[in-house]
Amino acid sequence: MDDFEIISNSRALSASLPIVRMSEPVFDGKDLDEGVYLGNTKIYGMPFLLNTGKLVNPHIAAVGMSGSGKTFLLKSLISSYVIDLGYNAIALDWSGEYADLFRSLGGKVWKVGRGSGIGLVGMYCRNPVRLCAEMEWILTDLYGLDGADVREVKDVIGMPRRGPISLDGIIDGLRSFGSGGVNTAAKLGAAERGCILPGGSGFRLNRVFDGACTVDLSGIASGSERVAAGKLLVNAISDAMHSRSISDRTDTLLVLDEAWKLCDHRALNELLRESRKYGISVVLATQQAMDMNAEALSNIGCCFVFKLNRMDGGSAEFSERIGSNIEAAGNLGRGSCIVSMARRDSEARDNFILARVI
Ligand SMILES: Nc1ncnc2c1ncn2[C@@H]1O[C@H](COP(=O)(O)OP(=O)(O)OP(=O)(O)O)[C@@H](O)[C@H]1O
Numbered sequence: 001m002d003d004f005e006i007i008s009n010s011r012a013l014s015a016s017l018p019i020v021r022m023s024e025p026v027f028d029g030k031d032l033d034e035g036v037y038l039g040n041t042k043i044y045g046m047p048f049l050l051n052t053g054k055l056v057n058p059h060i061a062a063v064g065m066s067g068s069g070k071t072f073l074l075k076s077l078i079s080s081y082v083i084d085l086g087y088n089a090i091a092l093d094w095s096g097e098y099a100d101l102f103r104s105l106g107g108k109v110w111k112v113g114r115g116s117g118i119g120l121v122g123m124y125c126r127n128p129v130r131l132c133a134e135m136e137w138i139l140t141d142l143y144g145l146d147g148a149d150v151r152e153v154k155d156v157i158g159m160p161r162r163g164p165i166s167l168d169g170i171i172d173g174l175r176s177f178g179s180g181g182v183n184t185a186a187k188l189g190a191a192e193r194g195c196i197l198p199g200g201s202g203f204r205l206n207r208v209f210d211g212a213c214t215v216d217l218s219g220i221a222s223g224s225e226r227v228a229a230g231k232l233l234v235n236a237i238s239d240a241m242h243s244r245s246i247s248d249r250t251d252t253l254l255v256l257d258e259a260w261k262l263c264d265h266r267a268l269n270e271l272l273r274e275s276r277k278y279g280i281s282v283v284l285a286t287q288q289a290m291d292m293n294a295e296a297l298s299n300i301g302c303c304f305v306f307k308l309n310r311m312d313g314g315s316a317e318f319s320e321r322i323g324s325n326i327e328a329a330g331n332l333g334r335g336s337c338i339v340s341m342a343r344r345d346s347e348a349r350d351n352f353i354l355a356r357v358i
């Protein structure tokens with residue numbers, strides 16, 4: 001007993017207490033069928049299989065500094081879920097990192113950029129209200145058209161017509177408005193050379209939940225257009241999600257790497273709030289703990305915390321929310337992470353270190 005007290009008073013031991021206190025999940029044979037293997041726990045070397053069915057919410061976040069291993073984890077999740085559990089997977093790819101993986105999985109790769117756009121008009125041609133809403137911010141924020149121009153575009157979209165609306169149809173309609181319309185048509189013609197309005201990439205809204213597919217945005221030269229395309233795609237995926245039937249069974253991963261680009265986008269929080277009901281697990285990766293706002297965090301069932309920058313201003317708050325000791329994350333090596341899971345059947349979170357993601 002004396003010895004124990006001496007040890008427990010040691011500074012070295014108390015410094016490592018947060019790790020000692022962490023609970024490693026007990027291996028459960030059921031996870032072999034329902035989970036995916038991601039590596040072994042650090043202390044007891046137990047295999048860890050992530051089973052999203054056991055989580056309060058199937059959404060997953062990976063946080064860590066550049067090079068810490070987030071994308072590696074996301075790729076591992078995608079291949080395991082698609083191959084082992086037959087999931088659908090859709091990924092937004094900002095820098096062309098996922099194309100090879102999706103090709104090797106026999107999935108679709110939609111490449112946007114250099115003359116092939118996401119086809120905003122075609123995407124929403126049967127939903128003029130949605131098309132007007134999306135056009136409004138794209139034309140003003142991205143392509144610099146003014147309020148009067150945008151009103152004219154909306155007027156054309158609202159005009160009765162026989163067939164579905166097209167970009168050429170909008171430009172023709174504008175020209176029929178006289179000189180002001182011709183002017184707006186010229187501006188829209190210039191915007192058409194971007195990567196948002198015209199089609200060409202093969203992106204199909206009705207096929208995003210059909211097998212494995214990734215939208216590769218790396219060919220879009222302009223950073224702001226790339227982010228706008230990403231936001232539009234998140235909106236589109238959210239729309240497509242609402243046409244799915246409600247399901248208790250998760251069968252789809254929606255992977256959003258570098259999610260800090262989307263953090264101010266309302267549709268992201270909506271997806272985190274609603275997609276569980278539609279069988280979708282959202283998988284996010286971001287570099288800084290402070291990128292994750294309280295609402296987003298509250299909907300994450302499993303958080304993988306990789307090495308964090310000690311200057312990460314969100315750390316203390318983040319640590320409190322996920323109930324894990326973020327100090328420990330400063331010492332992690334590449335590919336190693338703290339796993340913090342909120343399980344349905346337990347009030348306490350599971351917090352443990354995964355030695356290396358496989
Ligand atoms: N668990 C791992 N096992 C082996 N190699 C790994 C592991 N995790 C990461 N790596 C390697 O480390 C490098 C950086 O990893 P990764 O691309 O996943 O970093 P990241 O966290 O996504 O960084 P960024 O924020 O800059 O995108 C890659 O070459 C990757 O292959």
Ligand SMILES: [Mg+2]
Nearest residue numbers: 070071072257
């Ligand atoms: Mg990455």
